Structure formats: structure tokens, C-alpha cells
Amino acid sequence: MTEPSTPLDQQLWDFVYGYDAAYDRAAQTAGLSAAQACLLDRLTAGTSSMGELATALLCDASNVTQLVARLEARGLVTREPDAADRRVKRVSITPAGRHEHRAVRQAFDLPAEMLDRLSAEEQQQLSRLLAKMRAPSTS
């Protein structure tokens, strides 16, 4: 595809741009960066090792060390050696961390606002289109 830029391309760009900006603002209302909020979000499903976080966040392990260190200093996460393999650190979210995470969730109202503009049928349509775009070419 060598075409410079179709209107639909631009629509996608604008959508992502707005979504990102809204998430940044939401995180800031809780005094968090977007990266910190993402990390907390990951931990709401359960504990992770540092390496698992690095994989999930698509970044280097040394970066996770710093992110976790800052969150730990604020009491939002804990970091404890794994009993089975003491090289591994288990990172968990604290009650205070869950509180901040909830604040971000509440402040991040853009997706809800957007989806409220669609009927139930349109939401199903959108879901189908997103799934199809996401599918591997050979599906």
C-alpha cells in the first residue's frame, strides 16, 4: 500500500490520537504517568514477575525496575522475592494502588462516551470490524 493517506487512515489516526490524549489526562488526575497507570492495570488481574511486566508493557526489564521502584516508593505496589525461585520478584498491587487505579478508570471516560453514541447493533458491528482487522491475514 503506497497510497499516501486515505480519509479512513486519517480517521484511525485521529481516533488513536484522541484516545491516547484522554488516557494521559486520566492518569494525570491520579498523579500517575500513562506508563505507571498501565503497569497498575496489569497488576489488577494478579501478581506478575518483573519479566512478565516487561513483556506485557513492551519495554526493557531495566525500565520496569524503575517504574516499579517509583510506584513502590509511593506504596502503590509491593515487590517480594518468589519463594520457589528467589531470582524472581513478584510484584503486587496494594489497596492504595487499587484506589489510584480506580481513579484512573473513572477519569478515563472517553471510551464510554464514544460507545454511548452507538446503538447496540452498531457496537456489535464495531466489535466485528475490530476483530476482523486484528485477525491474522490467513484466518
Added chain:
Amino acid sequence: MTEPSTPLDQQLWDFVYGYDAAYDRAAQTAGLSAAQACLLDRLTAGTSSMGELATALLCDASNVTQLVARLEARGLVTREPDAADRRVKRVSITPAGRHEHRAVRQAFDLPAEMLDRLSAEEQQQLSRLLAKMRAPSTS
């Protein structure tokens, strides 16, 4: 909306996450950060003042000064005082800058890949849904 997270919410998140990551990678192939690539993209439509760039990029003017300084040092943009109002600086993209910008465009193949999985009719559907989500509530 106090519901924790619907599947469609998650689909939107994943879509944006993948789009962002792909853009970062595309910019990196040209040795640029995402912010630098965005700035170059803005300039392809014509020159901008520093203030216009700050507005477009949703960031502080002092940030634009640094972004432009780095791009200028690499010969990708020029910065010249406006003839009419010498407080204003006009920033322009150079041929070398256009070359790097094209490289990013080519490397950023995710949108094209995704849209190729949709029929023309589905693309129209998607365009309509995006427009509707974007519209102000009173439209």
C-alpha cells in the same frame, strides 16, 4: 459509566495499543522518536510557527523548541524568523526531512494491513462508526 470493562472496551484498548507500538517501531526504523515523526508529519502540509506546532502536538512551547532543535541539528527542518513579525519562527521541512518522513510512512504499514482485511463496504461502515463516535453528543 461505572462498569469495569466490557469486551468492546478491551478491543478498543488493544487496537490503540497495537497502533501506537507499530508507529513507534516505524519511527525508529528512520531513527526518529514518535514525537519527532509527528512533528515532521505536521510540516508536510506546509510551514508552521513554533506556537502552531505546540498546539497541534498538544504540548508546551518549550518542548517544541527542543524537538525542533534536534531535528534542525540533523538537517531535517529549518527555522527562520518570519518577515512580518520577527518574534515568530517559521519551521519548514527540508528534502532530507521529507525523505525520513516517507521512510516512516512506508514502515508504518499496520493501518494498510488492517484495512486490507476489510471489504470496501466494511471500510465504509467503519468510517461511519468512527465519525459517529467522534461526533459531539448533540449532533
Added chain:
DNA sequence: TATTGTTATACTCTATAACTATA
């Protein structure tokens, strides 16, 4: 010897506050 995580370092992004030049 291989793996997990940390430390040291460096660069970029970003904002705030103080400043310069121009209007």
C-alpha cells in the same frame, strides 16, 4: 553456564519558571 533482576549511564520527552526579543 544461563536466567532474573538491578545499577550505571545516557538520551529523549515533557513541563514550569525565568528570561529575551519584538510588537
Added chain:
DNA sequence: TATAGTTATAGAGTATAACAATA
């Protein structure tokens, strides 16, 4: 006095390379 942009500074995100601890 008000505006456009810069400079100084500081904190955060990010990666690479070297390292320590554990397996």
C-alpha cells in the same frame, strides 16, 4: 504591557551494557 520563543532546570520514560544473585 503583551506575545513568541528560548533557556535553565528537573523529573519521568526508555534503552544498552555491565553487574550480582540465583538456578
